[in-house]
Amino acid sequence: MDMIRRTLVVAAIGGAALAAAPVFAQDKFITVASTTSTENSGLFKAILPVFEKQTGIQVRVVALGTGQALDLARRGDADVLFVHNKRAEEKFVAEGYGIDRNDVMYNDFVLVGPKSDPAKVGGGKDILVALKTIEAAKAPFASRGDKSGTHSAELRYWKAAGVDPTAGKGSWYRETGSGMGATLNTASGMSAYVLTDRGTWLSFKNRGDLTVLVEGDPRLFNQYGIMLVNPAKHPHVKKDMGQVFIDWVLSPAGQKQIASYKIGGQQLFFPNAKQ
Amino acid sequence: MRAPSSILPLVLESVSFVAGGRAIVDAISCEIGAGSRTVIVGPNGAGKSVLMRLCHGLLRPTSGRVVWRGVGTAAIGRRQAMVFQRPVMLRRSAIANLEYALALQDVARADRTRLAREAIERVGLGHLAGRSARVLSGGEQQRLAIARAWALRPEVLFLDEPTASLDPTATREIETAIAAIHACGTKIVMTTHNLGQARRLADEIFFLNQGRLAEHAPAERFFTAPATAEAAAFIKGELPWT
Amino acid sequence: MNSLHEAFGQAAALVASGDATLIEIVLLSLRVSLTAVLVAALIGLPIGAAIAVGRFPGRRTLIVVLNALMGLPPVVVGLLVYLLLSRAGPLGALGILFTPTAMVIAQTVLILPIIAALSRQAIEDAWSEYQEQLRSLGAGRLSAAFTLLWDTRFSLLTAVLAGFGRAAAEVGAVMIVGGNIDGVTRVMTTAIALETSKGDLPLALGLGVILISLVLILNAAAYLTKEAAQRRYG
The missing domain is CATH 3.40.190.10 (Periplasmic binding protein-like II)
Known part of the structure; x- marks a missing residue:
């Protein structure tokens, strides 16, 4: 029947359009759960391109309140956590959801x-x-x-x-x-x-x-910390790429990038990683 | 072309149709035979349209039976067609509407075009074949509806008030088409509220009043010597009808 | 109001600049919402036709539920899809949370009831007009449903456009399942939300002006097409 044929054609076009969408995906990336303060202040926009250019790893930042970011990471929906609530972060690590928390910077x-x-x-x-x-x-x-x-x-x-x-x-x-x-x-x-x-x-x-x-x-004083989501809890966590990112943020190069981010001549974040 | 085995006669055995607690068709028994043109007349609300739908199979009787008594009773639905008071055309070209009907009857694709073309020429709409059916005038749409029914080569064609909403010219064209279809051997069963039309087209008359079959007679006798007082009053225009 | 004036200025300046990020965001918005509309139409239109033409127990309840679901809050849809796609959720293994695919899924869920309910209404209206004729011609319910889908195509376009409008305008669902990731899942509405939270109201409003203009252009194009076709087909 004509109608059925027409419908099938439409369905086929739709299917093709969906199939043609793999441009959506890029596999070399990590997901970082972070806070609105780091995202909204423009810090990530300033420092991430440097990291991405060096390593080829795309950093996808989901910016939420620290509480939500912790929940997200607890469910395994992020590879790295970059937030600012030291007590909650330490609890997060103690419960086994994260490993190796490090101070990054403060404002x-x-x-x-x-x-x-x-x-x-x-x-x-x-x-x-x-x-x-x-x-x-x-x-x-x-x-x-x-x-x-x-x-x-x-x-x-x-x-x-x-x-x-x-x-x-x-x-x-x-x-x-x-x-x-x-x-x-x-x-x-x-x-x-x-x-x-x-x-x-x-x-x-x-x-x-x-x-x-x-x-x-x-x-x-407002301390920011970074940690990897525990791969033992969530096996899909991209621990190698995540660790590369953490290491870079804590390295002199990363710390220098953070220090150099300014708005109207004013420095926003002060790196204080222990290296 | 006459099918080798006819589905006629159509027999109604004490058929009633009740809706809303009211018997719209009330215990009608009759037999509709092959060949002749049967016209159902009666005042407004007599149950003509419902009776026609019961015959065609669109409605099921509340009680009683509608039986095709002929030999070739396989695929009865495909041996009959119906034309409604208001034609319903699909949003596509005139000719495509005919081809659609043929496709539903599993006519092979190659034959569809030919049969549709033949039918549309017969009602004199060949020049409008490519036009969208829904933008045609009321009369043209009704002729197209007749062509659609005709293309199916039915043995029986039901027509429910086919000219009720048409002007005299369009009415004449429809009547010509009906006559031509009958001449090709198709049994005609139609309702009308137009007594002139009934006189022109009918071989036999079914006179319905208040859901009952009040009189069944050859057309000539019905109009000249009605057997019942009701029919006489109806012919004189003393019963309300529209 | 001063900031309104500023917003239109911002919108004009943004469009004139041909900013690559803006273009990327606009394209992603269109791609996500149009894909969602396509999928929702492919599923929703047959559902609408089936309910319009079908006779089955629970039909009336289904219609009421479907009509009610038209008002689904996007945040609720976002949350449901998030819980499904989260690593800890039943479909977590797919790993598609925070991707455009997840946004397409959320918007599809959001607008499916709209397309199904509106098309059900349009097709049912047509069905009451066509029913006797189609049955007389020997059409079963299935083939009648397909016939009606095609014959009501102009009305259905309106149903699909309503779905698109809703998809393109919502922010709650895509924010949750997309995460508003710069360059990956940032669309017009989440960008507007972000600029609002940064206090850059003129820019946010400017983006809003662009979004509304896009939806307007799409609707106008669809309307004109529909009108021309309707004149031709009646």
Whole structure:
């Protein structure tokens, strides 16, 4: 019948189109689960081409909050993990999901907020005092609320300050449940205080009324670590290529690339691998 | 060409069709024989169209039986065709609509083109063969529907109010086509609400009223000396019909 | 609004620059969504025809479910496909998570109900008009279904376009199963999400303008084709 023939022709064309799509695949690659801060700040875009050119290994970065990135790696959906929540990373390794965690670099967190600064925390050097003041003033505070590295750090500061911000949920304490950029957008929109990593802040363009108010507290130190997903747990992990990447990031060449990444003359990340 | 063994006569044994609790066709028994032109008439809602669909096999009787009593009863569906009040044409050329119908009857590809071409010429639409069927006028579409039925060389052709929505010129063309098909030996069974048309075309009349077969007579006698008061009233135009 | 103005400027500048990355992203978007539409149409149209013409127990329930599935949240689809394709999932061995193939699968799942439900409606309407004629001509349900698929082709094009629009516009599913990997799985919508999170709203909006223009051009082309064909075929 005509109709059946026509349908078959269409199906054949469709099949051919699908079959002609292997351009999609490239086999020499690794998948790195990382954080929005490293991706959004443009760091990977700056350093990865150098690595890829040297080794021919394509690095595919899936950028998520650190919590999500850890989950992803735990399921075996990444070869290398490059995140910033040292405690969670050490737990990850202790549970056997990762091996050989190494410090890579650090940057720092900064507390940003509206220029009007209703809680009057600007210029302070103590993050704990600043948070207590914000809580006392019931000034709007935007939290990631997404179990990311930055969120975990923020919660640690609240705890150290002896404040339970969740009591202010729904009023002054607002959890966005999204990434750093989205949370900055929200904070900018409602003139709220927000804790952010400096890298994302420097590359963030929609600042509106926001400005850096508190920085320089040693507690705001933000350490990034890298590790291989455990091939014993997930046999498909590309351990050789993954190790090549890790070794490069930790090598003087890789560390130099990280140090040389700047926005507006400002260095974003400070390499501190122990070699 | 007459098939070697006829499927006729068609016998209805106390056929009823009930829908929505109402008997639309009510215990009709009759026999429709070969050769003649049978015209079913009756007022609006008498059950003409339903009766025709029961005969053609599109509807199943609620009770009773529709039986083809002829010898050659294999593949009865292929020995009969039907033309509806509103022709349904597929979105393709006029000639392709005919070829489609032939393909459904497993006619060999080479024969399809020839049979379709013959049929479309017979209804005088040869010059429109390549045009899309759906953009033809109502009258042309109905002639095409007749050509489609004709191409199948049915032994029996059912027509349900084939000219109900057509103007006089188109009606005349359809009537000519029906006469030509009958002349080729096809049994004609049609319904009409047009008494003039019934007079022109009928050899025998089935008169339906309120789902019952009120009168069955040769056309001549039906129009000159109706046996029932209902039929007489109908002929005089005293029963509501459309 | 100033940033709206800026967005159109950005869009124009982006298009004028012929930026290779942009072209790559646009092509990947089209390739992923068009492939998904093709696959979903090949599966969805016959399903729609079968439900329209078929008579089987549970048919009405199936129609209701199908109609409801038209509103599937992309994130849910993304999550389901992610769990399927994840290394820890049942299809993990395929190793296609974070590839365009995974995105095609997610979008196919997302738009299959749309194409099936809309085509079911169109074909059922035609079926009620054609049914007696086709049965009279001796067509069985299967061959009637194929006839109707071809005869309603102009209406079905609209169903397929609706599927394409949804596929090209969604971000939730491709973000999860594609991972928005630069140069590999970054498409228009995930690029827009990324630029938004970087706070570069004009660029994000500019990309949005380009995306909408593309969908508009495709729809206009399809509409004109359909109109011309409809004039010819009635």
